[in-house]
Amino acid sequence: MAATFFGEVVKAPCREEEEEEEEEGRRETPEDREVRQQLARKREVRLLRRQTKTSLEVALLEKYPCSKFIIAIGNNAVAFLSSFVMNSGVWEEVGCAKLWNEWCRTTDTTHLSSTEAFCVFYHLKSNPSVFLCQCSCYVAEDQQYQWLEKVFGSCPRKNMQITILTCRHVTDYKTSESTGSLPSPFLKALKTQNFKDSACCPLLEQPNIVHDLPAAVLSYCQVWKIPAILYLCYTDVMKLDLITVEAFKPILSTRSLKGLVKNIPQSTEILKKLMTTNEIQSNIYT
Amino acid sequence: VDVCTFEKVGIRGTNIVVLGVEKKSVAKLQDERTVRKICALDDHVCMAFAGLTADARVVINRARVECQSHKLTVEDPVTVEYITRFIATLKQKYTQSNGRRPFGISALIVGFDDDGISRLYQTDPSGTYHAWKANAIGRNAKTVREFLEKNYTEDAIASDSEAIKLAIKALLEVVQSGGKNIELAIIRRNQPLKMFSAKEVELYVTEIEKEKEEAEKKKSKKSV
Numbered sequence: 001m002a003a004t005f006f007g008e009v010v011k012a013p014c015r016e017e018e019e020e021e022e023e024e025g026r027r028e029t030p031e032d033r034e035v036r037q038q039l040a041r042k043r044e045v046r047l048l049r050r051q052t053k054t055s056l057e058v059a060l061l062e063k064y065p066c067s068k069f070i071i072a073i074g075n076n077a078v079a080f081l082s083s084f085v086m087n088s089g090v091w092e093e094v095g096c097a098k099l100w101n102e103w104c105r106t107t108d109t110t111h112l113s114s115t116e117a118f119c120v121f122y123h124l125k126s127n128p129s130v131f132l133c134q135c136s137c138y139v140a141e142d143q144q145y146q147w148l149e150k151v152f153g154s155c156p157r158k159n160m161q162i163t164i165l166t167c168r169h170v171t172d173y174k175t176s177e178s179t180g181s182l183p184s185p186f187l188k189a190l191k192t193q194n195f196k197d198s199a200c201c202p203l204l205e206q207p208n209i210v211h212d213l214p215a216a217v218l219s220y221c222q223v224w225k226i227p228a229i230l231y232l233c234y235t236d237v238m239k240l241d242l243i244t245v246e247a248f249k250p251i252l253s254t255r256s257l258k259g260l261v262k263n264i265p266q267s268t269e270i271l272k273k274l275m276t277t278n279e280i281q282s283n284i285y286t
Numbered sequence: 287v288d289v290c291t292f293e294k295v296g297i298r299g300t301n302i303v304v305l306g307v308e309k310k311s312v313a314k315l316q317d318e319r320t321v322r323k324i325c326a327l328d329d330h331v332c333m334a335f336a337g338l339t340a341d342a343r344v345v346i347n348r349a350r351v352e353c354q355s356h357k358l359t360v361e362d363p364v365t366v367e368y369i370t371r372f373i374a375t376l377k378q379k380y381t382q383s384n385g386r387r388p389f390g391i392s393a394l395i396v397g398f399d400d401d402g403i404s405r406l407y408q409t410d411p412s413g414t415y416h417a418w419k420a421n422a423i424g425r426n427a428k429t430v431r432e433f434l435e436k437n438y439t440e441d442a443i444a445s446d447s448e449a450i451k452l453a454i455k456a457l458l459e460v461v462q463s464g465g466k467n468i469e470l471a472i473i474r475r476n477q478p479l480k481m482f483s484a485k486e487v488e489l490y491v492t493e494i495e496k497e498k499e500e501a502e503k504k505k506s507k508k509s510v
Contacts, residue, residue, distance in 0.1 A: 243425065272462065286292065286310070286323050286339045 045099045045139075045146040056095060059153030060121060060131075061160070064094065067129040070163045070256065073213050075240050076233065077165035078134045080248040083271035088262035091122040091132060097147060101140040119147075130260070135213065144216035152220060161195075162221055162228035163256040165248060166214045170234045174208050185235035185247040190218060195227040200250040204232060229256065242275050293424040294323070294334040295456045296394035297438070298406040299449030302474050303396035305334045306453040308424070308460075309467045324471040326479045328353040331366055331397035332471060336423045337411075338390035345389055349373050366397040366405035370415050378413025388412070392423045398475050420452075426460040433459050446474065447490075454490050465491030 002012040028036075047056045056063065072081040097119035119135040139147050170184040189199035190210055204210070210218060214230050221228035231251055235244040252261050261267070292308035307323045326332045327349050335342040352372050356364045364372075373393065381388045388411045395407045408423065409415040420438045422430035433456050443449045454468060461467050468491075470482040 276462075283321075284338060284340070286321075286335065286337070286342065 042100055043140070043143060045097055045143050045150055047095055047097050047150040049095050050093045056150070059149065060095060060151045061156060062153040064123065064131070065129050066131050066157070066160045068161050068163075068256070069131045069133070070260075071133040071135065071165070071214075071217060073135045073164065073166040075136055076167045076235070076238075076244045077248065078136050079240055079271065079274055080165065080245045081132060081134060083245070083274060084249075084252060084264070084267040085132065085257065085260050086122070087267055087270055088260060090125040092125050094121050094123050094131075096120045097135075097150065099137065099139065099143055099147070101138065101143060103138040103140070121151075124260070139213045139216075141212075144213055147213065148216060148220050152224075156220075156224050156226060158194075158224065158226055160226060161256065162217065162226060163251075164214050164217055164228065164230040165233075165251070166230070167233045167235055167238065167244060168211070169238055170236050172208075173234045175205075182234075185233050185237075185244045187247055187250060188232050188234065189229055190232065191229040192218065192222040192225075192227060194221075194225050195229050197227075197229075197255050199229060199231075200254045201231070240275065242271065245271060292323075292336070293422060293426055293430060293457055293460050294336050294394055295420075295422045295430060295434075295453050296334065296396050296406045296408070296418070297420045297434075297443065297449050297453045297456075298396070298404045298418070299443040299446060300404070302446040302449050302472055303398065303404045303406060304449050304453040305332065305394060305396055305471045306457045307334050307469045308457060309469050311467070323469065324479075324481065327369060327395070328357075328363060328397075329478050330363060330399075330473065331369055331395065332473060332479050333393050333395040334423075334471075335391045335393040337392055341389040342391045342393075345373060345376065345391065345393070348376060362400070365399045366395060366407060367399075367417075370395045370407040370409060374409045374413045374415040376413075377409060377411060381411070381413060394421060394423055397473060402475055404475075420456075422456065429460055430456050446472070451490055451494055454487070455494055458491070458494070 003009055047060060048054065049056055061069070070081065070085070072078045099119075118137055119133055119139075122132045122134070124130040124132075133151075167185075170179070170182060173179075173182065175182070187201040188204040188208075189201050190204045191199060209215070210230060210232065214232070218228055218230050220226075231248065233244060233247050235241065235247065237244055251257055252264070292310050294308070295304075295306045297304045297306075305324050309323075310321070312318050312321055324332055324334045325346050327346065331353070333346070333349075335345075349369055349372060353364050353369060356362070356368070373395070377389050380386045390411060392408065392410045395409070396405065398404055406418050406421065407415050408418055408421050420434045422434065424430075434452075437452060437455070441448070442452050450470065450472065453470065454465075457468050458464065465488050466484065468487050470487050470490075471479055472482070473479050
């Protein structure tokens with residue numbers, strides 16, 4: 001209540017939320033609850049064992065010991081690991097992460113085909129503590145925490161090294177230089193405090209930031225003091241592209257991938273084949 | 287507009303101008319002849335473009351009309367510089383008009399002027415144009431340009447066949463599957479545009495490969 005200049009008493013607008021109104025607004029109807037739970041179930045990230053396709057009870061890296069974990073996010077990074085790393089050793093699939101969000105092209109959440117939203121996890125047969133993840137789906141913001149929990153667990157080991165590879169469009173790169181002169185595709189790195197080795201390319205400068213799942217993984221590693229490095233390739237072609245994939249090549253000489261890459265010329269041939277099988281010729285460009 | 291485009295190379299020789307382009311693989315049911323990348327603007331000028339095909343079609347049509355209009359008005363064929371300037375001015379207009387977007391093409395324009403001198407110009411979507419001795423446009427243009435910088439010599443362009451071979455060699459640096467994916471066109475002084483057939487291109491490619499082998503044999507002999 002307040003008095004005006006003329007002596008009238010008026011009800012002053014109150015910024016304090018009134019309890020009755022609050023409860024009414026927040027009271028969830030059973031239908032709302034049902035819808036919310038359905039949506040949560042739809043968007044759940046499920047980690048499945050390879051053979052049985054049953055869910056893993058514990059986090060992936062709590063179940064298996066891990067010394068090295070390489071994560072490829074995006075089709076170009078996935079193609080790079082497929083051609084250069086996965087061809088140089090015998091990798092066994094240990095499981096996959098199944099998830100659905102609005103980016104998926106199908107509305108059927110239970111029968112996602114293997115070409116759809118999937119993150120596949122492998123380990124090297126000759127050294128089972130070396131893990132690899134090929135993630136070619138988009139993991140939405142609300143699903144990233146779930147993904148981290150299901151993969152790393154709630155109390156991850158610190159004696160592993162994480163390497164993340166991903167791509168971003170060059171128009172996202174902020175720089176004072178003229179964008180026309182940028183040598184795209186080019187590589188930038190971002191590492192956690194505990195990562196002591198040097199990167200094979202310049203570090204990502206401010207004010208550039210990392211987005212999506214790579215950012216979630218890197219933040220998680222920083223919080224848990226796990227040494228991790230992210231290699232981010234800025235490219236002008238977001239679809240599967242030979243030149244973009246080859247821009248990741250400097251990483252082959254780093255400690256992260258040392259010993260995992262054997263036959264580079266053969267890998268280059270495999271990469272070329274991968275490109276031609278995936279090429280969808282468009283008539284828009286000449 | 288270097289995104290998703292295939293290589294185009296232009297070389298200005300003493301008596302010849304060469305345009306080489308990377309052929310993209312055509313779908314099985316598509317008529318190859320309708321996928322043309324080298325277009326004649328007039329009898330003595332032709333151009334190759336990289337970028338949006340539809341935009342190129344519009345620009346080429348305007349340029350062709352201008353060539354004839356010029357001939358009828360001034361009774362002289364256009365100079366290569368004139369038609370390049372026309373195309374560049376057109377492109378620039380679209381960068382400064384409301385409701386329009388720039389033409390998404392870069393072009394290599396080659397030809398001979400009345401004075402008998404060969405010309406090569408490159409234009410880009412901003413509407414700038416420059417004369418070049420040899421240039422490349424497309425996704426891997428940097429690699430090809432570096433090759434040209436190393437290998438463009440007065441000897442290399444003195445003879446017609448050497449200039450043609452230089453264009454093919456430059457393209458082979460970046461073209462994935464070799465000679466069968468290269469299309470070539472030349473203009474000789476006072477002669478109309480000539481498109482090479484696949485067989486003719488293959489002949490040059492075989493010659494280049496032979497020369498390479500001989501050069502390598504000589505090298506290994508020397509080292510022994």
